[in-house]
Amino acid sequence: MEELDEDNMNEIKDKHEIGTPEDHLSEIMEEAEKYHPGYGASVMTGDVLIHALEIKTTSFCTLRCKDCTHLIPYTKAPAHMPAEDLMDDIKKIIRVAKVAGLIFMGGEVMIYPQLAELMEAYSKEGFYDRVGFVRVTTNGTVVPSDEFCAAFRKIKNGYVVISDYGILSSNRDEAAKKLESFGIKVNVIPEDLQWRSLGDWHHRDYSKEEAEELYRKCHGKLYLHLYRDHLYHCYRAPVMNEDGLIPHSDGDYLDIGSMSVEDLSRRLPEFLTGLSCTKSCFYCDGFHEQSPFVERAAQL
Numbered sequence: 001m002e003e004l005d006e007d008n009m010n011e012i013k014d015k016h017e018i019g020t021p022e023d024h025l026s027e028i029m030e031e032a033e034k035y036h037p038g039y040g041a042s043v044m045t046g047d048v049l050i051h052a053l054e055i056k057t058t059s060f061c062t063l064r065c066k067d068c069t070h071l072i073p074y075t076k077a078p079a080h081m082p083a084e085d086l087m088d089d090i091k092k093i094i095r096v097a098k099v100a101g102l103i104f105m106g107g108e109v110m111i112y113p114q115l116a117e118l119m120e121a122y123s124k125e126g127f128y129d130r131v132g133f134v135r136v137t138t139n140g141t142v143v144p145s146d147e148f149c150a151a152f153r154k155i156k157n158g159y160v161v162i163s164d165y166g167i168l169s170s171n172r173d174e175a176a177k178k179l180e181s182f183g184i185k186v187n188v189i190p191e192d193l194q195w196r197s198l199g200d201w202h203h204r205d206y207s208k209e210e211a212e213e214l215y216r217k218c219h220g221k222l223y224l225h226l227y228r229d230h231l232y233h234c235y236r237a238p239v240m241n242e243d244g245l246i247p248h249s250d251g252d253y254l255d256i257g258s259m260s261v262e263d264l265s266r267r268l269p270e271f272l273t274g275l276s277c278t279k280s281c282f283y284c285d286g287f288h289e290q291s292p293f294v295e296r297a298a299q300l
């Protein structure tokens with residue numbers, strides 16, 4: 001993967017420091033507080049807390065970013081996930097855990113055909129007390145549908161993030177205008193925010209200690225990711241595992257689809273805090289302060 005030269009790296013380094021995973025957990029809680037005042041105080045000792053839970057609605061995308069942290073362009077069999085299955089899984093998880101940040105994404109979420117239906121179903125569940133913020137992340141290539149806007153506006157701790165990739169985000173302004181006309185909060189991530197590379201998925205010869213050190217400092221593990229009924233410990237492992245880029249490891253996820261709420265309640269706390277690293281980490285450079293910068297949204 002192409003990396004930026006040292007001068008460019010130093011120039012952008014200061015404004016793109018990412019700090020430690022612990023710093024980032026605090027940022028997620030601040031975000032929850034911003035969209036749901038009092039959320040932090042509502043989390044009690046003994047609650048199971050997921051800081052960030054990403055829901056992959058589709059693995060189709062309108063762009064082909066070669067350094068996509070989620071490896072979407074390398075998905076071998078892209079698919080839209082059935083909304084009923086997603087809601088079943090989300091309900092199970094939210095019954096067991098509070099979720100500070102719930103993030104609906106793709107691929108490109110605005111081309112997911114059941115997006116409005118999913119948001120409508122979500123808005124009816126009354127999850128507000130359990131969830132800090134609900135974010136939908138789009139790349140600004142597609143103007144959201146009326147149906148999506150009408151459903152999403154009912155989620156009172158919801159907002160939409162538009163990642164601004166310059167000319168690639170060809171419908172950014174129109175999308176923002178339409179969302180705001182429905183009363184939906186919009187946050188545009190500026191074009192100059194740099195990306196970092198996690199490398200490709202070849203096997204590294206890490207010792208167990210090296211893999212554990214990588215996992216310790218990696219921010220990827222802060223984002224649990226639901227893909228094909230499986231709950232992964234990070235955003236990078238799902239496509240590597242489910243799309244056959246690396247040897248499949250069923251120890252890297254919880255099979256939410258086949259679990260009862262009771263099973264999940266028993267296994268989730270250990271999954272959240274008991275891992276020292278996973279098989280996927282042996283095929284990854286991780287996302288941390290030393291990860292090299294790469295050109296944002298460079299296309300394949």
Ligand code: SF4
Pocket residue numbers: 198214215218219220221233234235236237278280281282284285286287
């Ligand atoms: S190092 Fe491990 S936890 Fe971090 S992104 Fe890679 S696979 Fe995920």
